[in-house]
Amino acid sequence: MPNSLELNVSPALLHTFANHPFHVRKDMEMNELVDSIRESGVIVPLIVRTRPEGGYEIISGHRRCEACRELGIEKVPVRVQELTDDEATILMVNSNIQREHVLPSEKAFAYRMKLEAVKRTAGRPSKNSCQVGTNFRADKSIAATSSESARTIQRYIRLTYLISPILQMVDESRMAFNPAVEISYMTPEHQRWLQAEMELCEATPSLVQSRRLKEMSQSGTLTEHYLHTLLTEQKPNQRQKFFLNQSDVQRFFPPGYTPEQMQNTIFSLLKTWGHAHEHTQSQQELDNGKAQIQSGREQIAATRQDLNAKKESCNQGLAQIEQQEAQLSEGEAQLEGARSQLAALQAQYEEAAASGVYSEEDLAALAAQVSAYQEQVDSQAAQLEASRNQIAAARSELESGLSQVESGLAQLDAKEAELNQQEAAFPDAQAKIDAGWKEVKAQEKKLEPARKEIQEKEAQLESAQEQIDAAKAKLNSSQAQLEEKEAELASGEAQIRENEGKLASGEKEIADNEQKLRDGEKEISENEQKLKDSRKDIKKAEKDLEEGKKEYEDGKRDAEKEIADGEKKIQDAQDEIDDISMPEWMVTDRNDLPEYSDYGDNADRMRSIGQVFPVIFFLVAALVSLTTMTRMVEEQRTQIGTMKALGYGKYAIASKYLLYAFLATVGGSILGILIGEKILPLVIINGYGIMYKGMMNNIQIRYEFKFAMIAAGAATACTVGATIFSCYRALSETPASLMRPPAPKEGKRILLERIPLFWKHLNFTWKSTLRNLFRYKKRFFMTIFGISGSMALMLVGFGLRDSIMDIARRQYQELQHYTGTIIDDEDATDKERQELDEFLKNDSQIERYTHVQFTKMSVPRNKSNISVYVYVPENLETFDKDVTLQDRKTKEKYKLTEAGTVISEKTATLTGLKVGDTMTITKDGKNYETKIAAVTENYMGHYIYMTGNVYEQTFGEKPNYSATVFTVKEEYKESESEVGNEILKYPAALSISYTSSLEAQLHRMLGALDTVIIVLIISAGMLAFVVLYNLNNVNITERQRELATLKVLGFYDTEVSAYVYRENVILTFIGVLAGAVFGIFLHRYIIRTVEVDAVMFGRNINPVSFLYCGLLTIGFSMIVNLFMHQKLKKIDMVESLKSVE
Secondary structure, three states: OOOOEEEEEOHHHEEOOOOOOOOOOOOHHHHHHHHHHHHHOOOOOEEEEEOOOOOEEEEEOHHHHHHHHHHOOOOEEEEEOOOOHHHHHHHHHHHHOOOOOOOHHHHHHHHHHHHHHHHHHHOOOOOOOOOOOOOOOHHHHHHHOOOOOHHHHHHHHHHHHOOHHHHHHHHOOOOOHHHHHHHOOOOHHHHHHHHHHHHHHOOOOOHHHHHHHHHHHHHOOOOHHHHHHHHOOOOHHHOOOOOOOHHHHHOOOOOOOOHHHHHHHHHHHHHHHHHHHHHHHHHHHHHHHHHHHHHHHHHHHHHHHHHHHHHHHHHHHHHHHHHHHHHHHHHHHHHHHHHHHHHHHHHHHHHHHHHOOOOHHHHHHHHHHHHHHHHHHHHHHHHHHHHHHHHHHHHHHHHHHHHHHHHHHHHHHHHHHHHHHHHHHHHHHHHHHHHHHHHHHHHHHOOOOOHHHHHHHHHHHHHHHHHHHHHHHHHHHHHHHHHHHHHHHHHHHHHHHHHHHHHHHHHHHHHHHHHHHHHHHHHHHHHHHHHHHHHHHHHHHHHHHHHHHHHHHHHHHHHHHHHHHHHHHHHHHHHHHHHOOOOOOOOOOHHHOHHHHHHHHHHHHHHHHHHHHHHHHHHHHHHHHHHHHHHHHHHOHHHHHHHHHOOOOHHHHHHHHHHHHHHHHHHHHHHHHHHHOOHHHHHHHHHHHHHOOOHHHHOOOOOOHHHHHHHHHHHHHHHHHHHHHHHHHHHOOOHHHHOOOOOOOOOOOOHHHHOHHHHOOOOHHHHHHHHHHHHOHHHHHHHHHHHHHHHHHHHHHHHHHHHHHOHHHHHHHHHEOOOEEEEEOOOOOHHHHHHHHHHHHHOOOEEEEEEEEEEEEEEEEOOEEEEEEEEEEOOHHHHHHHEOOEOOOOOOEOOOOOOOEEEEHHHHHHHOOOOOOEEEEEEOOEEEEEEEEEEEOOOEOOEEEOOHHHHHHHHOOOOOOOEEEEEEOHHHHHHHHHHHHHHHOOOOEEEEEEHHHHHHHHHHHHHOHHHHHHHHHHHHHHHHHHHHHHHHHHHHHHOHHHHHHHHHOOOOHHHHHHHHHHHHHHHHHHHHHHHHHHHHHHHHHHHHHHOOOOEOOOOOOOHHHHHHHHHHHHHHHHHHHHHHHHHHHOOOHHHHHOOOO
């Protein structure tokens, strides 16, 4: 996983994980958590990730966040991790699934989300894999990291197919888990049927019944009737058994009571209790009957009151109808007067027509007036007729309603009489019940003698009960009749209200008709005047018509011009639409994800390391094996010559040494495979896993047969080959020569002897030492090679530590000098931002600050992308103090100018760009180009520095300074967190990222690499010790006769040891010097190999590392010399007196 970042943020910025299956409940555990946070604060930070729309999404810690909100805590510690949706889902489920109290529904949806995420993460199965499970089983992968089996996880996931009410029953333990799993296979409709029947029958199906329902649902034969029949079955586990334990009952009876006596007594008591219970119920029913009668009386009284009111209303309505009928008579009289006026008007018209004095237009106007008046008279006559009919209908309805009211009152009287009769029967029933209670109490004192009397009273009570039931039946009948009358009464009321409306409408129509008659007379006189005015209006209208035609022509021309302009605009818009080019679609795959490509690159680097170090170790080990087997064969020359003289063949003799070499190599190979393929990879992967969370949980270290066979085969071939070479040389000689020791090498003048000035100043021992070194050239070069190889490996280990651990100091002390970065709140107002700037400007603890734009973008690199940070400062003077731009090798300082951008060295290396080239930057899916002005030293991340003007020229927009970089004065460095807390009090400051925190976090992360480096150093040291010990042992064995002769000549043990030590010391110093040179080149190669894309390691090796490696190598040499001193002391001087033959 990518590196995490710890911050303190406001709870308001924390949002719940999308579709979070785990609920935050206010239970006892939540209260305990609130108390714990109140006392100790939030100990474990919340795990969150950034949201594209702002804020953070909680991955783990919803309950802690809710507790902080409840306590009013303003800042919550969080660990921000950049995770994909699937990674976030898996981490969210893993963090919550192990809680003590988790509902089945929560587990179900959590496992389902994790299963889908794991499947997407695993990708598609391989081409040759089968369809189900053999290539990758996501459920087994989940089961491996949880306490549940794969089968149980699948059954939990099935619960997500239940409808909500049934799933709630499972959470509330009202339905067992296994039957619920079977029910989940039913269709949703069948599940709703089942849920309704379970609520109705108050029963749940058993496991066998659930399986039966599942089969019928899947076959489509399930019905609601069958569900009801199934749930009403009495299941064996639902049959309730009742029994009394004799030991529990015995303590209530005197001693000596037989079981039969106890049983009879219990039955008698229960029977008496039953009678008392029946009397209680009878009394309760009697009381209820009285209450119902009282309620009936109240309802009758209320109904009677309503009926009387309705009766009064009907009488009033009839009186109103009589008044309306009188008004209607008056309207008829007025109508007769209007008809007489119409007849007179008609006569005038006929007289005018007969006289011939009036023109046709005047006659037509007079005829129109006559006709209009005729229509008004006819309309008034129709309205009066309609009013007459409405009044008649209203009278009929009112009379009918009045009769219904009278009938209802009569029925109420009858029902009231029945209630009185029923109420009269209550005292007798009460008396019987009271008598029964007295008898029951009497029987409680004397149970056995009064049993027959109780039975007689029971009969009386039953008779009384029958009377009560009859009374209740009559009461219910009366109640039903009362309800019917109430319905009829309501119907009568509705009719009355409707008739009242009709009466009001009729009155209004009569008044309207009278007004229309008066208006008609007025209109006749007005129409005569209008007839005269109409002639004037016609002439005026003709004039207006001419003017209107002229305006129409003018408006038509203007409209045609506007239409033409509109059509032109439409055509221009269509042309612009046609000119729009087709959009480009950008399709990206997982190679564009930096996390995916980085993981692959890191795996390639591990492979590169695996191809370098084994070769070096193998060469040194081959040197040791060759020396050992060669010395073994040479030491047994005499035995080989003896066996050859006795007639043994070459193959028989060689097989002894070949078998020895083979068995030793195979044994060592097996031990090396068991250790090397498990322990060392585990240590290295654990150290490398600091960049990928959960790496150790997902990577399985298996024994690789292929690599084991290659390593074992190479070791066997090297050792056996060396043995064959040595045996071939020895077996090629005659038996006589083999049984004699080998002749010493011929002495020759060495190179140093040709320098008289140097050679003459050496004493005997030094001359002898130098001659021995140059005489045995094979041993000379093999020793130097072994020591230099070990020295180089140790130097690589120390150099890696120097290069890796030094980048934090260089990055955050030598290159970036500011104290921290303030992330501004996007929702802050200008006033709030100004208040923050005033504080930063006036605070005595802050030395300087500047606004910056800090935006994450990407740069194309082959088939993948590199994530880069574009850094745009607002104040260049402050930027020069905050960030040092320089060349890593020459230390030449750069300035940020308008000439172009400055990119980090690692970015330039990965993209293959240099100063003067053009770089492509991708922002929001679009590519932009900018010129590179300089390449600066940088170790952590990829940075692109540019001025505000260069940013605007490149991206076509002004920079958005959404962050602030500030620096605390040197004397306040220890209290930078307090300064940060003061800054966070301002609303414009959202969060702060401290440089010191990043440096400390980087130190912690890189500290895990110490394990890998220590393993490397220890391995190289052990190898150096073995090489030195083996070569010194061979040296002493080969020169045993020579050293024995020195002892005979009078040399002391210390002098003999010093004679040998001089050679070892010289060879050690030469090997150290050669190893230092070789280690520098090997270190540079390995640094370039193990680097990740986001980090550039240093290229330096501290001088003290050279000192440590040299001292360790010399120390190993001294330890070997101590061992060899003991061996030199054991050399027998008699060996020098023996005959060489």
